[in-house]
Amino acid sequence: MAVTTATADTAVSAAPAESKKPGRFRETLAALPWLSPALVLIAAIVIYPAGYMIYTSFRKFTKIGVETGAAGWSNYKIALTYPGVNFPKVLMNTFIWVFVVVVATLVISLALAQFLNKTFRFRKLVRLAVIIPWAASVVMTTSIFFYGLNPDYGLINKFMVDIGIIDAPIGFTKSAGSAFVVAIIVAVFVSLPFTTYTILAGLQAVPNEVVEAAHMDGAGAAARYFKIILPYLRPAISVATLISIINVFNSLPILKILVESPGYDGDITTTLIFKYKTTLGPGVSSALSVMNFLVVLVIIGIYLIVVKPMKDRT
Amino acid sequence: MTTLLPTTTEPVKLADKRRNRSHGVNRKSNPIAMGIGGVLIFAIFVAPYLLMLFGSLKTQQEITKIPPVYFGETLNFSNYVSMWSSNVHPSDGLIATVVIAVFATVLVLLVATPAAYYTARFKFPGKLAFMFLVLITQMLQPTVLAVGLFREMLQLNLNDTWIAMILINGAFNLAFAVWIMQAFFASVPKEIDEAAVIDGASKVQVLFKISLPLVWPGIVTAIIFTFVSSWNEYAAASVIMTSNDKQPLTVSLPRFFGQYSADWQYVFAVSIVAILPVVILFAIIEKRLVGGLTAGAVK
Numbered sequence: 275m276a277v278t279t280a281t282a283d284t285a286v287s288a289a290p291a292e293s294k295k296p297g298r299f300r301e302t303l304a305a306l307p308w309l310s311p312a313l314v315l316i317a318a319i320v321i322y323p324a325g326y327m328i329y330t331s332f333r334k335f336t337k338i339g340v341e342t343g344a345a346g347w348s349n350y351k352i353a354l355t356y357p358g359v360n361f362p363k364v365l366m367n368t369f370i371w372v373f374v375v376v377v378a379t380l381v382i383s384l385a386l387a388q389f390l391n392k393t394f395r396f397r398k399l400v401r402l403a404v405i406i407p408w409a410a411s412v413v414m415t416t417s418i419f420f421y422g423l424n425p426d427y428g429l430i431n432k433f434m435v436d437i438g439i440i441d442a443p444i445g446f447t448k449s450a451g452s453a454f455v456v457a458i459i460v461a462v463f464v465s466l467p468f469t470t471y472t473i474l475a476g477l478q479a480v481p482n483e484v485v486e487a488a489h490m491d492g493a494g495a496a497a498r499y500f501k502i503i504l505p506y507l508r509p510a511i512s513v514a515t516l517i518s519i520i521n522v523f524n525s526l527p528i529l530k531i532l533v534e535s536p537g538y539d540g541d542i543t544t545t546l547i548f549k550y551k552t553t554l555g556p557g558v559s560s561a562l563s564v565m566n567f568l569v570v571l572v573i574i575g576i577y578l579i580v581v582k583p584m585k586d587r588t
Numbered sequence: 589m590t591t592l593l594p595t596t597t598e599p600v601k602l603a604d605k606r607r608n609r610s611h612g613v614n615r616k617s618n619p620i621a622m623g624i625g626g627v628l629i630f631a632i633f634v635a636p637y638l639l640m641l642f643g644s645l646k647t648q649q650e651i652t653k654i655p656p657v658y659f660g661e662t663l664n665f666s667n668y669v670s671m672w673s674s675n676v677h678p679s680d681g682l683i684a685t686v687v688i689a690v691f692a693t694v695l696v697l698l699v700a701t702p703a704a705y706y707t708a709r710f711k712f713p714g715k716l717a718f719m720f721l722v723l724i725t726q727m728l729q730p731t732v733l734a735v736g737l738f739r740e741m742l743q744l745n746l747n748d749t750w751i752a753m754i755l756i757n758g759a760f761n762l763a764f765a766v767w768i769m770q771a772f773f774a775s776v777p778k779e780i781d782e783a784a785v786i787d788g789a790s791k792v793q794v795l796f797k798i799s800l801p802l803v804w805p806g807i808v809t810a811i812i813f814t815f816v817s818s819w820n821e822y823a824a825a826s827v828i829m830t831s832n833d834k835q836p837l838t839v840s841l842p843r844f845f846g847q848y849s850a851d852w853q854y855v856f857a858v859s860i861v862a863i864l865p866v867v868i869l870f871a872i873i874e875k876r877l878v879g880g881l882t883a884g885a886v887k
Binding site for chain 2: 298299301302304305307308309311312313315316318319320322323324325326327330386389390392394395396397398399400401402403404405406407408409410411412413414415417418419420421422426427428429430431432463516519520523526527531544547548551556559560563566567570574577578
């Protein structure tokens with residue numbers, strides 16, 4: 275390996291494009307043409323709106339959305355204390371939502387990937403079935419559940435009555451609590467394909483010789499899984515977790531469609547932002563967005579510290 | 589670089605893997621239990637979409653019948669014709685969805701490829717900062733910034749335009765594309781590039797003639813990702829696209845199962861039409877998809 279690197283370095287410095295005297299500034303400058311399209315796009319569509327949102331959160335607006343001046347922290351105060359909104363409950367919902375969806379997705383995906391990695395008849399067909407929720411739009415998948423759980427004409431309700439799980443159709447989406455649970459199930463369902471496939475890909479990197487050797491040495495199935503396979507899967511799991519976290523914050527339509535009940539007890543911070551946007555205008559919704567943004571940054575921070583994805587990238 | 593590389597570079601290792609997959613510790617699995625498990629998983633994942641398919645073939649009376657019936661009297665394929673002239677106007681939504689997703693994907697490829705290539709190939713001061721920025725962007729979604737995006741597009745007079753949605757989907761999918769393509773570029777041995785450089789090729793020529801053909805599984809993965817995620821995008825579109833006839837399906841479709849209308853047969857027929865091509869595409873590239881993800885996953 276050392277030999278390869280040495281050759282590589284010689285070759286690079288011999289190349290005409292590389293600066294002979296590696297001035298640090300010049301190297302960065304040389305990179306700019308390649309990076310600037312990405313930088314411009316990120317600056318314009320991610321950083322600028324984030325900054326603008328923070329600014330908006332401190333501005334006052336009239337009912338029809340005309341900016342009238344500075345607002346201090348009043349938008350934040352309104353966002354947290356709006357009548358009818360039980361903010362601690364919303365916050366609690368948010369944490370349950372993130373935690374349950376991510377953990378359940380991961381655990382089920384690990385089992386599913388392990389299963390799909392074995393050889394059995396029609397494996398290809400089963401693997402394809404698992405991919406469908408990924409290929410289907412989340413809104414469309416959610417609409418099936420919304421229809422199926424309708425207490426009057428919903429077929430999922432009827433099916434559950436017919437096989438004896440419930441006695442009579444239930445209006446699952448009509449009350450905040452049950453609607454929230456259904457939304458979690460749908461969110462896990464639509465997240466499974468990607469995480470399962472990532473872990474399945476990771477499983478291909480587990481050398482069977484090592485697993486076999488452990489087997490010979492008398493390691494049981496559980497020991498083999500937790501002591502050998504799982505450590506090999508760490509990189510795959512870290513990618514899968516990351517994507518689940520992203521999905522969790524992006525599953526707004528699931529809650530928006532499935533939670534039919536009035537009030538805010540089935541809301542998480544993201545859905546509340548959209549309700550505020552229509553009822554309270556840009557100032558208050560921006561204030562809540564900024565707080566939500568901070569929550570996301572904290573979660574990203576925890577992810578970065580725990581998973582250390584920057585390793586190998588520099 | 590660790591264990592897994594894209595196919596082209598290490599045929600030996602791949603051959604090894606294939607051999608391992610076919611036997612080993614797995615051999616003792618009970619075929620009957622495996623069969624039952626397989627059927628169960630298949631049923632769980634397919635059932636909702638079967639409900640959708642059969643729903644799309646019912647009449648409005650049948651699909652909203654109380655108590656409900658599993659199957660309609662006949663298979664009403666005419667829904668797939670009449671839906672185009674129904675109040676759902678699926679053509680508007682389909683066109684909007686396809687235009688936004690296709691152009692966003694092209695944008696991502698144009699912007700992400702040079703960045704991924706350069707960061708994989710060259711060291712320079714500021715690279716860490718750039719990759720960190722990419723990583724942060726990767727974890728943000730339009731949902732989190734929707735209010736800011738809405739205000740910005742209002743300011744730029746781009747509200748209610750597809751351009752706004754293309755830019756937004758492009759920007760938010762850029763990071764994943766850079767991340768995954770960088771892993772692929774990094775796995776192509778530098779020597780191949782350098783040989784070309786010695787022969788007088790420019791950096792741009794190396795990228796197009798040498799590296800890109802070698803990393804296309806990574807590009808396919810990036811394309812799929814951007815496309816599917818743009819196809820799915822809801823939050824930003826729901827605040828920015830206000831005209832009914834310009835909205836993508838994710839925003840326009842839910843209007844048709846609101847409180848006062850329940851054209852479920854059309855909602856489902858449109859969904860089937862929209863989902864089927866993507867499912868077929870995924871079926872074709874399933875193998876490559878795993879390969880593409882692997883490079884990203886094993887980093």
